[in-house]
Amino acid sequence: MLEFKVINRDTRTKARAGFMQTDHGTIKTPVFMPVGTRGSVKAVEQRELLEMNAQIILGNTYHLFQRPGVDALQKFGGMHSFISWPRPILTDSGGFQILSLSDLRKLSPDGVEFRSHLDGATYFFTPEKTIEVERQIGADIIMVLDECAPYPAEKEYVSKSIELTHNWAMRCKERFETSQPLYNYNQYLFGIVQGGMYLDMRERSAKELVAADFDGYAIGGLAVGEPAEEMYNVTDFVTAILPEEKPRYLMGVGTPENLLEAIERGIDMFDCVMPTRNGRNAQVFTTEGTINIKNAVYKFEESPLCANCDCYTCKNFSKAYLRHLFNVDEILGLQLASLHNLRFFINLMEQTRLAITEGRFVEFKSENLTRLKNKKIMEEF
Numbered sequence: 001m002l003e004f005k006v007i008n009r010d011t012r013t014k015a016r017a018g019f020m021q022t023d024h025g026t027i028k029t030p031v032f033m034p035v036g037t038r039g040s041v042k043a044v045e046q047r048e049l050l051e052m053n054a055q056i057i058l059g060n061t062y063h064l065f066q067r068p069g070v071d072a073l074q075k076f077g078g079m080h081s082f083i084s085w086p087r088p089i090l091t092d093s094g095g096f097q098i099l100s101l102s103d104l105r106k107l108s109p110d111g112v113e114f115r116s117h118l119d120g121a122t123y124f125f126t127p128e129k130t131i132e133v134e135r136q137i138g139a140d141i142i143m144v145l146d147e148c149a150p151y152p153a154e155k156e157y158v159s160k161s162i163e164l165t166h167n168w169a170m171r172c173k174e175r176f177e178t179s180q181p182l183y184n185y186n187q188y189l190f191g192i193v194q195g196g197m198y199l200d201m202r203e204r205s206a207k208e209l210v211a212a213d214f215d216g217y218a219i220g221g222l223a224v225g226e227p228a229e230e231m232y233n234v235t236d237f238v239t240a241i242l243p244e245e246k247p248r249y250l251m252g253v254g255t256p257e258n259l260l261e262a263i264e265r266g267i268d269m270f271d272c273v274m275p276t277r278n279g280r281n282a283q284v285f286t287t288e289g290t291i292n293i294k295n296a297v298y299k300f301e302e303s304p305l306c307a308n309c310d311c312y313t314c315k316n317f318s319k320a321y322l323r324h325l326f327n328v329d330e331i332l333g334l335q336l337a338s339l340h341n342l343r344f345f346i347n348l349m350e351q352t353r354l355a356i357t358e359g360r361f362v363e364f365k366s367e368n369l370t371r372l373k374n375k376k377i378m379e380e381f
């Protein structure tokens with residue numbers, strides 16, 4: 001079992017600070033996990049991730065299975081050594097990518113058949129196959145194969161979907177328990193709560209998974225286009241069912257505001273492509289909200305992207321230089337903006353954790369939300 005301890009609980013909300021212990025190191029929560037889908041966090045070096053205190057990164061099973069292939073990963077002793085990353089890794093099962101990327105997919109009770117979006121080859125992923133591939137990749141935390149219902153979806157569809165997902169989760173667990181890690185360290189398996197926006201479906205999914213006793217629980221199928229309030233409601237509802245002593249992971253979320261709201265509702269772990277994707281598009285996160293660094297108002301601006309940020313970008317460069325890099329399409333612009341954005345998210349989690357341990361989470365959240373809203377108004381002028 002994954003060792004996870006909550007060390008501080010906010011007395012006024014469900015926010016909590018804790019840590020989990022993997023063979024590749026301790027992860028302090030709440031935690032933001034940079035996304036390295038294909039074995040690389042886009043435009044950011046591994047040494048920069050270490051320097052900015054990224055505690056754990058993500059890889060994606062569907063992508064890594066296709067390229068470089070599990071044979072290559074196995075030759076190198078797993079993903080950690082292949083990409084030279086000494087800290088924990090989590091792999092998404094690939095269910096979401098199978099559904100969204102493959103040209104052709106056939107869902108059956110036994111698994112999902114799909115045609116690769118790369119070479120047209122056909123593969124069949126059963127829950128058992130997914131676990132085998134995740135063993136070969138060798139992440140510390142691995143996810144069950146699930147089906148993420150689209151939004152919006154009819155209740156009848158969602159009902160069938162969570163039945164399938166539950167079935168697959170149990171089969172994943174069975175294979176996980178009857179197989180061994182291929183490398184010299186432990187792996188842990190998380191279940192994924194689905195159920196769309198229907199609370200009774202969410203309840204069914206969560207209760208069934210909790211009964212099966214996973215190492216941790218993810219909430220999937222959110223941030224798929226629903227209003228933020230609906231995402232918060234579902235999150236609040238599900239965390240009330242999930243056990244206190246297991247980590248909770250809200251998949252694919254979100255903005256700094258989303259993170260603070262979800263932490264208030266009892267979430268410990270997050271992943272999102274937003275810091276790197278937005279960074280590559282000149283969108284920079286700051287404590288005063290998001291700015292577009294290509295904006296002409298920054299032509300002579302000497303200040304760093306974000307006051308008080310301790311990242312390499314902010315310690316060394318002005319807004320004017322970043323604006324220039326983007327305007328002349330220099331690769332360094334993408335790198336520096338991505339680096340800053342990631343550190344911004346990681347720093348936000350570190351500050352939040354401190355606020356929880358010092359009993360001032362509510363005040364911290366409210367101050368931050370007020371500030372985060374500022375810039376959006378200013379930039380509109």
Ligand SMILES: [Zn+2]
Nearest residue numbers: 309311314340
């Ligand atoms: Zn910075």
